[in-house]
Structure formats: structure tokens, C-alpha cells
Amino acid sequence: MRYKLLPVITAGLLSYVTLCVHSLEAISDREMAEVSGQAFITIDDSSYNSGSGDWAGNYEFTKVNLGLKAETLVNIAEVKLGKFDRTAYEDGTVPMTDENRNIVYENGQPAVYDSDLHLNNFALGRVDNYMDGALAEFVPFVVSNPYLELAYKIEGSERRVAGFRLGFENAQGDLSADIISYTGFLEGEVRGSARTAYDKTYPNGCGFLDVNCYALAAATDTEIYSNIEPLDGNTGNGAPNLGVQYLKRASWFGVRNGNNFQSDESGLIAALIPALTSSDDCIILGNVDSCFPSTIYQSIYIGDKDTDFETGSASGLFVSIQTESVPWEDLSGVPGSDRVLTERGAFLNIARYQSGNETKFPLYLDLDEAVYGTPRVATCVGRIKGC
Amino acid sequence: MRIIDFTGITALLVFSAISYADLARMDDKQLGDSTAAGLGFALDDFMLNSDSAVLKVTGINDSTGTEIEVDWSELYIMGEGSESGTNPTTVDIGSYLHPWTINTVRGGADWDGDPSTHHSGEYAAIGDDIALIEINMERYTSAAQNTKNYVDTCLLSSDPSCASMAAIRRGGIDIGSKFEFVLPNGSDFLDIDIRGAYMDGTSMRLWSRDNVDGDSVLYADLDILFYAKEIDIGVCDSGCNPATSSLNIDNFYLDINFGYGEIQPFIIDVTSDGHFEFELAKPDPGPQGVNPNDSDAMIAFYDDFYANTPKSNVYIGNIQVGNNTAGEAIFRDMSIQYLKVTSQDLN
Numbered sequence: 001m002r003y004k005l006l007p008v009i010t011a012g013l014l015s016y017v018t019l020c021v022h023s024l025e026a027i028s029d030r031e032m033a034e035v036s037g038q039a040f041i042t043i044d045d046s047s048y049n050s051g052s053g054d055w056a057g058n059y060e061f062t063k064v065n066l067g068l069k070a071e072t073l074v075n076i077a078e079v080k081l082g083k084f085d086r087t088a089y090e091d092g093t094v095p096m097t098d099e100n101r102n103i104v105y106e107n108g109q110p111a112v113y114d115s116d117l118h119l120n121n122f123a124l125g126r127v128d129n130y131m132d133g134a135l136a137e138f139v140p141f142v143v144s145n146p147y148l149e150l151a152y153k154i155e156g157s158e159r160r161v162a163g164f165r166l167g168f169e170n171a172q173g174d175l176s177a178d179i180i181s182y183t184g185f186l187e188g189e190v191r192g193s194a195r196t197a198y199d200k201t202y203p204n205g206c207g208f209l210d211v212n213c214y215a216l217a218a219a220t221d222t223e224i225y226s227n228i229e230p231l232d233g234n235t236g237n238g239a240p241n242l243g244v245q246y247l248k249r250a251s252w253f254g255v256r257n258g259n260n261f262q263s264d265e266s267g268l269i270a271a272l273i274p275a276l277t278s279s280d281d282c283i284i285l286g287n288v289d290s291c292f293p294s295t296i297y298q299s300i301y302i303g304d305k306d307t308d309f310e311t312g313s314a315s316g317l318f319v320s321i322q323t324e325s326v327p328w329e330d331l332s333g334v335p336g337s338d339r340v341l342t343e344r345g346a347f348l349n350i351a352r353y354q355s356g357n358e359t360k361f362p363l364y365l366d367l368d369e370a371v372y373g374t375p376r377v378a379t380c381v382g383r384i385k386g387c
Numbered sequence: 388m389r390i391i392d393f394t395g396i397t398a399l400l401v402f403s404a405i406s407y408a409d410l411a412r413m414d415d416k417q418l419g420d421s422t423a424a425g426l427g428f429a430l431d432d433f434m435l436n437s438d439s440a441v442l443k444v445t446g447i448n449d450s451t452g453t454e455i456e457v458d459w460s461e462l463y464i465m466g467e468g469s470e471s472g473t474n475p476t477t478v479d480i481g482s483y484l485h486p487w488t489i490n491t492v493r494g495g496a497d498w499d500g501d502p503s504t505h506h507s508g509e510y511a512a513i514g515d516d517i518a519l520i521e522i523n524m525e526r527y528t529s530a531a532q533n534t535k536n537y538v539d540t541c542l543l544s545s546d547p548s549c550a551s552m553a554a555i556r557r558g559g560i561d562i563g564s565k566f567e568f569v570l571p572n573g574s575d576f577l578d579i580d581i582r583g584a585y586m587d588g589t590s591m592r593l594w595s596r597d598n599v600d601g602d603s604v605l606y607a608d609l610d611i612l613f614y615a616k617e618i619d620i621g622v623c624d625s626g627c628n629p630a631t632s633s634l635n636i637d638n639f640y641l642d643i644n645f646g647y648g649e650i651q652p653f654i655i656d657v658t659s660d661g662h663f664e665f666e667l668a669k670p671d672p673g674p675q676g677v678n679p680n681d682s683d684a685m686i687a688f689y690d691d692f693y694a695n696t697p698k699s700n701v702y703i704g705n706i707q708v709g710n711n712t713a714g715e716a717i718f719r720d721m722s723i724q725y726l727k728v729t730s731q732d733l734n
Contacts, residue, residue, distance in 0.1 A: 041733075070726065070729075079717070116714075138725050158628070158632050161620065161708050162708070381685070382689050
């Protein structure tokens, strides 16, 4: 059901906020009557009772939509959401690891980052020509129609707050951060030619009777791709490996254990690609790393950078905080999508979205970017970050 | 329906020269003769309680055009300790020594002279050829009573002086209200209780200057400071236990700075098609006389801007329902270099 806060309040506010000191002329009652108020705010309410497990039972939602378009360039030195105690290996919580993927221990126990979301030097938008003070150009992050939504869990006669989220109907632009710990969905895709994979794996050519090497060499320009996602850096496990919806406090991304590269091309060699590229303990093809620290991915472009906002913006972006499990409505527009199943704590959803007839990822990497990271776009004038 | 009760509104004073002597009432002529540099007021022993009064908000439709209703009730503003408005408690909103004020003052930046004035002093970043209007909520110099200082000391760090500051700190304001959204299929409720709120340090400055087209434009600089010890949001009309069903937020702190004088003014406008626009403009080197075509000078200008512009901060101590916590939330040192918000129709 949808409700609209229509003319009276809006018209009143709009007439009040005119602060340009031009001479104003009163409009007549007749002219006033012809003004049709804008639907600046709408309120939706909905319910859901089709979940199972932790998401079983009755939920109700109230969603306040704001008719706004906003563009910004903003830097925040530190963002922490969901800062509370968690225990490693419980509910998909992963342990803190060092740069060599070894678990860090505190008081004999695996340490865990202190926040579900910990982003340093967070920024939205970018600065082009940032080292030229005269030509520096702000390229803002753009969002439209933000919304606030409250979720309630109904049990007997009790109706309690279960969570709230801030989301955007559409968003486009650069999101940058040092990702210290991440909780939620961040879906990306890495693509490249089999030749690139071959060059990285076998820089000295194939050894005697190395069948895998021969097969990969034969694949040459076959395009291969794989999903990347938050991982447990110590084991290479992703959420499906652990039987959870998503990992909590992850600090590594990559190809999870058992996942592999795919190819859309036909033929025997292309058919062998999945078997050749299965990830195991953060290694594919015998000696190529498939897990990488989250901090090497410094900037993510949300949406399609090659098109304008109307056609290239991403939907479904939201950040939420729950005090218990909440099945949020999936607003990505991806066919077949239904609910985003979240649990207690903070959650950031940067997931696949629908653009026309195509399902797109918020993060596309080539093989080099996957291995070496994505450099940060500048978010200040005269410096990359830290302003 | 009952009429809203106000009790104990006792003070309205001109404060250009604050005196510790007894106050004497001014007659209309005396008041008319005064050319005060500013006006201050305080509400002593204040309490507002709407009891069962209900304000009905209309003009809200659902998507089918059916009008729905928002009932706004149980509004109260009381002193801390009111127990969600059930225990009538008065509060001082401002005081004779720390009133809310409306001033007309001169900017403090000598754009053509000493650069050290650009970022120092009370009215930095606003030219000294400008007369600005300033609206201030209470301002305290006492470390314990100044809310920004108190939060920095006691919430954002663990300074040992915190305990002694907390012991002498004044009580805050309790504010609450209830909203019922009467929908075709039932009602939604929001019952909001804010305990121990403070807004001292909040200010707004307004001034006007001609733009490049020669039009006189009103600019603003807005600093919002809000701290509440606790916010409870219930979503039941009755039949719920608040201890297990309400959203409880501890130590909610907002320190938001929109605008930095003439270098980055905050502009509010309306478009020709009736939509509002808020803009925090791109930093302007013009007031400081920096040549925008000089790359090195512009880099220095931005270095100066980043070093001196007040940052914004948000802190939430804990978010909890029943025994389930979602923990703390921190946004530290937010710097908005550009922001433009325009309203648009929702289809």
C-alpha cells in the first residue's frame, strides 16, 4: 500500500524556503488553487511471512520514500557500524588475519575486527585532474529517491523494531575506502582471457607432461570469468562454504573454495576451463593466488561508468542495521530476486542489479585488477585522500 | 480536545549588556528606543504538555487517492526525569547568563588584509564588510556544561576528568510525541521519547552578498549540535512491553556543519518549477583573492580549506532492542566538499 504526503505541507515549505532576495510577487487565490502539489514524500507499508529458519514468522515494514536527487563529493575519515563483540566462526564471523593469511590471536583466541563495517578514508565521488589546482574537476556521486525503512517482527501481540535501512532507488559514481572489515554483499566479476591466466600461471612455459598447462595454453583467447566475493582469508571459504547468508567482518575478497572460472564459449578446451580453474585454499591453477586483501580494492564504481545516470545507475544499494534477522525486500530489479536475508548487526548491500535486460555487477575487474587491486580515485584536490 | 498548556515562561530579555542586577520590566517606549545589537531570551521553569490533545494532519492520500490521517498526540517538552512525560518536570531552556540569542554582527575576515583573520576568531571566513544575522542556542564556556566538549571528553574518549564533569553537568530536556498513521488496513504507531537532550552550540548565520549576476543572494552557515542520552522508539499502541519491543538508542550525538562562511556557503533556493534546492557550494577561492587559474595557488587554497573547515561527526553509543544489540555507530571527520539536493516528484 502506498501513501503520499501531498500538496499542503510541500507547497507551504516551498514557498517559505525562497531565500534569493529578488522581489517577490504575491499570487492570487486563483493562481494558488492551480498549483498542483508534488508527491515529495510517499509512505509504503508491506508485510512478509514466507520466510524460513531465522527469517520465519511475520514481518511488517514501513518505508518512507523521499523525492530527492542528490549529488555529492564527501570524505569521511572513519566509518564504523555494528561495533560490538563477535566470536570467530560463529554466525559466519571470520577471524582477523595477517597479510600472509595467518590468523591473528588475542588472549589465545582468534581475533575479530571490532566492527561489522569499518571503512577508513571513505569517500563518495571523485576529483579528476586532482594535482592541477586550476583544472581539478569534481565528479560527484549521484543518488535519487533515497528511502528509510523500518522493519518490525510480530510475535503474538508484540510488535517490535527489528531493523532499519537507508537505501537509494538509484545510485551512480565512485565509492572509495580502505575496507578494513566488511559485512554484507559485495558482488564483483573478474574477466580476462585464458592467455592472461596462462601467462600469469606459467611464465616459463609448460613443464613436461603438464596437461593442465597444455590445456590452458590451448585456450588462448577464450574469455573466462568468475565471481568474486568476501572471503575468510585464512581458509578461502565464502559464505556458501560455511552455510551462511554472508560473512561477517571479512577482510579478504576473491574466488571462494570450490568456485571456478567459467567460459561462455563452446568447444572442448572451453569446457575444461571450470575444472582447470577451481579454487582451493586461495589457489587456482596450482600456484595462482585467488584471495586478496580487501584494502587493495580502493575504489568501486557503482553503476555503469560509460552511460548517464538515467541508464547507468545501479539500484538496490542500501546500508542497514538489524537487532535480529530481517528479510528486506530486494529492490535490485534482478529477475527472480525476492528478499535480502540479513542478520543482527550492520549490513552493506552492493550487489548485482538490473539495467534494462542485463544483470550487472557493481564491480568489474580484469585479471590484473583482481590480483593487484583497483587504485583509488582521488577524492581531494592536491592529494588522493585524507582531506 | 484540550488546549496545550504552557507553564512557567518567565523571561524575555535584551542581552546586549548582560547584567547581574535585578531585572526591571521595560515599557513599550523604552523597548522601542532600544537599538540592541542582539536579542536574547530564556525560558525559565518551562514545561509543555499537550496531554490528550491531538493534532490531525490531513492532505495525505494513498496511491488510490483515498485520504488517510496522521494523528499527532502526546507532545511534551519537560525537564530530564519526566519519565517519558508522565512525571511533570520543569526545565530551563537557556538562562539569563546563557540565553538563546539573535544578533547582528560583523564578519571577522579581512579578505584584503591579514590572512590570519580568515580562519580565526568567532566570525571567520565571513568578510568584515558583511553584517550577518546570527541565531545561537545557548553557549557555554564551562567544560562540563559545553555539550561538544563534554561529548568529546566523556564519549569519544575516556578522559579521567569525565566523572567530575558529569557530576556537575546540568540536566537536559525530555521531548516526546506519538504519531498514529491511520491506514485503510490498520494503524501504524511511532512513539518517540527523547531523554536528556541538549542543543547548546547550535547556530545559524545568514548574510547576503551580490552574486556574479549582480543579484543579492542570501547565504547561510549552519552548525547543528544535538546530543541525547537516550532515544526510545516504540511501534505499538498498547499490548507491548517497551523493554522488549522498543528501539533503544543510547548517546545519540550529531555535530553537523553545513557551510564555511563565504568560502563554502550553504544556499537554499527554489527552482522555477517549484522544487527546493539545497546546495553546499564547491569551495570558492574568490573571497581570499586566490587566482583560480594558478594551479599552485589553488592547491594551497585547498590545503588551507581542508585544514580549517569544521568537520562533521556522528556518534551512536548503542542500538538495542530487548537484549539484542547492534552496537555502536561512528562517522568521524566528515568533510563535504560539494552537495546539491533537489526535490523531485515521486511517481
